[in-house]
Amino acid sequence: MSFTDMTFSFEAVRWLVVSVIGIYAWFIGRQSASAAELLELRTRLTTLEAQMAQVPSQAQLHELVATVAGLAARIEPVARSVDRIENYLLNQK
Known part of the structure; x- marks a missing residue:
């Protein structure tokens, strides 16, 4: 084995190590981005659950619609009385 063969081997190992470190950094970066997105989704879900409660x-x-319908039925005679009073007052002037 000559010196040039050893230099080639060191270059190949260095390229391999740098590639492995780059792939590892890329993979860890994706995982941290996924964790941040998961935290954001959990926060949004918690907020949505609180609002939906x-x-x-x-x-x-x-029940509210039925109550409003009952109130409308009770108010109708009062409205007619107010209309009659208004007509009376308008005609008396």
């Missing part, structure tokens, strides 16, 4: 359910909305 405050949204009324379908049963509550149906």
Whole structure:
């Protein structure tokens, strides 16, 4: 084995080591990016769950619609009375 063969071997080993380090750094960079994205998604999911906890359910909305319909039925006679009073006052002037 001559000196030029050894130099070639050192160059090949150095190229191999640098390539392995580069691939390892790329892989670790991807993993850390994935971890950051996962943390962001977890944060968004937690925020969404907190907001959805405050949204009324379908049963509550149906109950609210029924209550509003009942109130509208109660207000209708009052509105007619107010209209009659308004007409009376407008005609008396």
